[in-house]
Amino acid sequence: xxxxxxxxxxxxxxxxxxxxxxxxxxxxxxxxxxxxxxxxxxxxxxxxxxxxxxxxxxxxxxxxxxxxxxxxxxxxxxxxxxxxxxxxxxxxxxxxxxxxxxxxxxxxxxxxxxxxxxxxxxxxxxxxxxxxxxxxxxxxxxxxxxxxxxxxxxxxxxxxxxxxxxxxxxxxxxxxxxxxxxxxxxxxxxxxxxxxxxxxxxxxxxxxxxxxxxxxxxxxxxxxxxxxxxxxxxxxxxxxxxxxxxxxxxxxxxxxxxxxxxxxxxxxxxxxxxxxxxxxxxxxxxxxxxxxxxxxxxxxxxxxxxxxxxxxxxxxxxxxxxxxxxxxxxxxxxxxxxxxxxxxxxxxxxxxxxxxxxxxxxxxxxxxxxxxxxxxxxxxxxxxxxxxxxxxxxxxx
Amino acid sequence: xxxxxxxxxxxxxxxxxxxxxxxxxxxxxxxxxxxxxxxxxxxxxxxxxxxxxxxxxxxxxxxxxxxxxxxxxxxxxxxxxxxxxxxxxxxxxxxxxxxxxxxxxxxxxxxxxxxxxxxxxxxxxxxxxxxxxxxxxxxxxxxxxxxxxxxxxxxxxxxxxxxxxxxxxxxxxxxxxxxxxxxxxxxxxxxxxxxxxxxxxxxxxxxxxxxxxxxxxxxxxxxxxxxxxxxxxxxxxxxxxxxxxxxxxxxxxxxxxxxxxxxxxxxxxxxxxxxxxxxxxxxxxxxxxxxxxxxxxxxxxxxxxxxxxxxxxxxxxxxxxxxxxxxxx
Numbered sequence: 001x002x003x004x005x006x007x008x009x010x011x012x013x014x015x016x017x018x019x020x021x022x023x024x025x026x027x028x029x030x031x032x033x034x035x036x037x038x039x040x041x042x043x044x045x046x047x048x049x050x051x052x053x054x055x056x057x058x059x060x061x062x063x064x065x066x067x068x069x070x071x072x073x074x075x076x077x078x079x080x081x082x083x084x085x086x087x088x089x090x091x092x093x094x095x096x097x098x099x100x101x102x103x104x105x106x107x108x109x110x111x112x113x114x115x116x117x118x119x120x121x122x123x124x125x126x127x128x129x130x131x132x133x134x135x136x137x138x139x140x141x142x143x144x145x146x147x148x149x150x151x152x153x154x155x156x157x158x159x160x161x162x163x164x165x166x167x168x169x170x171x172x173x174x175x176x177x178x179x180x181x182x183x184x185x186x187x188x189x190x191x192x193x194x195x196x197x198x199x200x201x202x203x204x205x206x207x208x209x210x211x212x213x214x215x216x217x218x219x220x221x222x223x224x225x226x227x228x229x230x231x232x233x234x235x236x237x238x239x240x241x242x243x244x245x246x247x248x249x250x251x252x253x254x255x256x257x258x259x260x261x262x263x264x265x266x267x268x269x270x271x272x273x274x275x276x277x278x279x280x281x282x283x284x285x286x287x288x289x290x291x292x293x294x295x296x297x298x299x300x301x302x303x304x305x306x307x308x309x310x311x312x313x314x315x316x317x318x319x320x321x322x323x324x325x326x327x328x329x330x331x332x333x334x335x336x337x338x339x340x341x342x343x344x345x346x347x348x349x350x351x352x353x354x355x356x357x358x359x360x361x362x363x364x365x366x367x368x369x370x371x372x373x374x375x376x377x378x379x380x381x382x383x384x385x386x387x388x389x390x391x392x393x394x395x396x397x
Numbered sequence: 398x399x400x401x402x403x404x405x406x407x408x409x410x411x412x413x414x415x416x417x418x419x420x421x422x423x424x425x426x427x428x429x430x431x432x433x434x435x436x437x438x439x440x441x442x443x444x445x446x447x448x449x450x451x452x453x454x455x456x457x458x459x460x461x462x463x464x465x466x467x468x469x470x471x472x473x474x475x476x477x478x479x480x481x482x483x484x485x486x487x488x489x490x491x492x493x494x495x496x497x498x499x500x501x502x503x504x505x506x507x508x509x510x511x512x513x514x515x516x517x518x519x520x521x522x523x524x525x526x527x528x529x530x531x532x533x534x535x536x537x538x539x540x541x542x543x544x545x546x547x548x549x550x551x552x553x554x555x556x557x558x559x560x561x562x563x564x565x566x567x568x569x570x571x572x573x574x575x576x577x578x579x580x581x582x583x584x585x586x587x588x589x590x591x592x593x594x595x596x597x598x599x600x601x602x603x604x605x606x607x608x609x610x611x612x613x614x615x616x617x618x619x620x621x622x623x624x625x626x627x628x629x630x631x632x633x634x635x636x637x638x639x640x641x642x643x644x645x646x647x648x649x650x651x652x653x654x655x656x657x658x659x660x661x662x663x664x665x666x667x668x669x670x671x672x673x674x675x676x677x678x679x680x681x682x683x684x685x686x687x688x689x690x691x692x693x694x695x696x697x698x699x700x701x702x703x704x705x706x707x708x709x710x711x712x713x714x715x716x717x718x719x720x721x722x723x724x725x726x
Binding site for chain 2 (some may be wrong): 019020056059084120121122123124127129131132135139141142143145146147148149151155156159160163164195196197202206207208209210211212215242261262263264265266270271343
């Protein structure tokens, strides 16, 4: 298996609404800037892996097909990955596999999503229609018609966890994490909510959306794109030499998709086993025996603050049932052992679904280089009841 | 024959477009839709849905090898037993919650009218896996704590059934008589549903009246600020409501009219809905972003006459946040 590294990265501004651009232009923007960052041209790229979550957001059933020529990849390999919220992370996983197998030397990993073109004419606002659009992702025989939504589906898992660990995920801790993310986002000029800082008290005072999630503890819907340039070892070294930018290697990849039904031999509602398997498989591939000691940065798919805490426990970075130690023991507070979501995460940078995990990859790569740190854990979660996970280990050479 | 349409008319916009100007550039924004109609077969799931619709029975599938009973019967062969065949079996209509169910307060556009509602998974007696159903209560608004992990619940059948999962829902057996719990095929019309009963307010003292007048003044000041704030105006763009507010110290009105927001000391003859709070400061705190109005409803400090007006309450909560954000900038 060949080594694969990241040699270029870019994101567009993440915004609540891009009146000024369609997804065609957002995709091209991110591509233009990613190849420029790598110091190559699009002609040097052999393959493209599109991360686009939801056909309905893009208002077309094969949304990637117009992009092939728009981004200058005509007559080359192109494949779309669509895996719920974990689309971006799975897209990176797929690109890594093709390059590691020697099929291509370079790959463009391109995530793009619109969202707020959707509009509810009854309430005269976008959000209920955006949630409805995501609601079409629920099981069509048993779940959609009883009001399944991404929020209540993740809330099921969080409440399941709280059934087992009633003393964990305390409201004051989740509020503090949300507040901290809002501070961290200040240094991310591409973020949707760069200047939307909130205090823990404001988080506590925000309204319940789906119990137990409060409005300021959940990710926001976003439009935007993100792109990474992957290359196999020899090509990566040549690109890095020419660009003068270090390579960030992908040394571990792990994935898992759980059951979507619950009960005996099915989904364990108090756990996110996909996070457990995904992270531990990535650790094994990267040769990580002690993740607490090894990992410096976590760029985690924080759809909801409570889920961020559970995911960190499933990654074995804090004990299950003691996820509040992230704050109480100062593990992720400023100056703590772990830098968690320095970009502000999906809650503050924004959640342009297919692009989100790729944006997290952009952030992890930049933070590893700029802060001269060694190892990052990158994570994507998605589908009903936190069913899908992909984790990647990034290492700064 | 039903007159109901698969897409309710109120969701369907007119064919029109508008121009949005950002900086010195114009962008065209057009009303649009993606729609596909189906005559969709329920295939191998048909016995389950037919049994609900026609016989008020719940079916599961039992693996002929390991004996696991899956409800709903979502497969015909057991993947854990090298795809051994399963057979359909009837299960009980009482069971327990697999885990504490979430309650949705802010719903998708299709379910706004239902909010707040619960959706959870029930392991029926005789089953090993959980069926997802809506959860209701006969005691008023569904709040956390009524139904949790391990709560015994009973499946209830809609009076009018169409062969969908919405034909059934559940309520805690503690809200039923033993006879109702034992009855197979119990229907919604056989339950005692409390109508929305407006809470009675205690008689007002002079102090209460004075406190109400003081609160109205403060509310009017906030309303004026909101009407001048672009972000708040956007939150209630296209929205129109006359709300009658009843407090211990007196009544007043809230008017929402396409971006304009007013608190006025006058009677509303035909309000869109009634909002009751003993202490007008509950409303004041909500609009001042010192505690969400949604939460006040959940905590029973505030009462609204129509559940579907949660949408308006969300808009008021949103305006409170918008004003707080704007003040910080």
